[in-house]
Amino acid sequence: MRARTRTGGLLALTAATALILGACSGGTDDTGGETDAATSDGGGEKITIGIKFDQPGLGFKEGDTYTGFDTDVARYVAEKLGYSEDQIEWKEAPSAQRETLLSTDQVDMIFATYSITDKRKETVAFAGPYFVAGQDLLVAEDNTDIKGPEDLEGKNLCSVTGSTSAQRIKDEYAAGVQLLEQPGYAECVTALLSGQVDAVTTDDIILAGLAAQPANKGKVKVVGAPFSTERYGVGIPQSSDKCEDINAAITEMIEDGSWEEAITTNTEGTGYTPNASENPPTPDACA
Structure with missing residues (x-):
């Protein structure tokens, strides 16, 4: 009698253990298959x-x-x-x-x-x-007069508010350039297309990205004479x-x-090519 009682207790303990282990596992999905607890929330490392x-x-x-x-x-x-x-x-x-x-x-x-x-x-x-x-210039597609920052003397130049790129041209290349600040480069391109300014300045690849936009394609071009290194x-x-x-x-x-x-x-469609003397670059040694 005592032996049967001990056996029944062991069976109950085994069943309880199985239930606990089952609760800790991934469970089952709607098809009856097991799911992975680590990925069941659809997450993973981000x-x-x-x-x-x-x-x-x-x-x-x-x-x-x-x-x-x-x-x-x-x-x-x-x-x-x-x-x-x-x-x-x-x-x-x-x-x-x-x-x-x-x-x-x-x-x-x-x-x-x-x-x-x-x-x-x-x-x-x-x-x-x-x-x-490198800092460069964006001009109208048919502009043949502006080939570099020195050609901006007496002309109108647009850059973004807070940027130092336009002021650098005024200080170092063309003291007589007239500066126009806009809140963003899209607004500068609008000013260029309307004839309000003669050029827009910032890094060459940023200008190329602007020139590649469908609304600007064929209307503007990057001069392609960078005069800084970024x-x-x-x-x-x-x-x-x-x-x-x-x-x-x-x-x-x-x-x-x-x-x-x-x-x-x-x-694409802008005629832009990266500065071949600098690109593609070689990564620096890690500190």
Whole structure:
């Protein structure tokens, strides 16, 4: 009698244990198959990448679609780091907020026409560069008079409020140039097309992205005489250990032709070609 009681207790304990283990497992799906507890919520590890949302041809958001050269490089690098497209969370990274986003760990990487400078290295780190831009001019397609910043003497030049690029031309190349500031480069292009200004200035690839927009194609062109050097890097937190992996991905993108393809796709129809003496770049050694 006592033996039967002990056996019944063991069976009850075994059944209870099975129930507990079953509750801790992934359970079953609607088809009766088992689900994976780690992925049953549709999640998985994410990577947060900062880009511009308002720079056509570089970083541009339209609805739920993200396009541009910076965005293409970011996708390529993320994939090489082990992240698929649906694991990327895109976050807007305006110029004035980039250091804050990185130093407070709101993003893992930033691809946003982010020039590598010693001043910025005081608070953030960089991989790359993945592109070397230069300040240039955007003019009307039929303009044959403006070939460089020296030709802007007595003419009207547009740039974005807060930018130093137009003032640099006035200080160093054409003291008599008349400056017009607009809130964005789209407004500068509008002023150019209407004849209000003779040229627009900023980094050459930004100008090429603007020229590639359907509304502007065939109407404007990049002069193609850059007069500065802007080394676009991948901004990362100083605590990041991903610099070497990012550099390896950039190098692979250049070597397999994807880098050139991304440039061509995002500047198609503008006649733009990157400065061949600077591009494609070789990433710096990681600190």
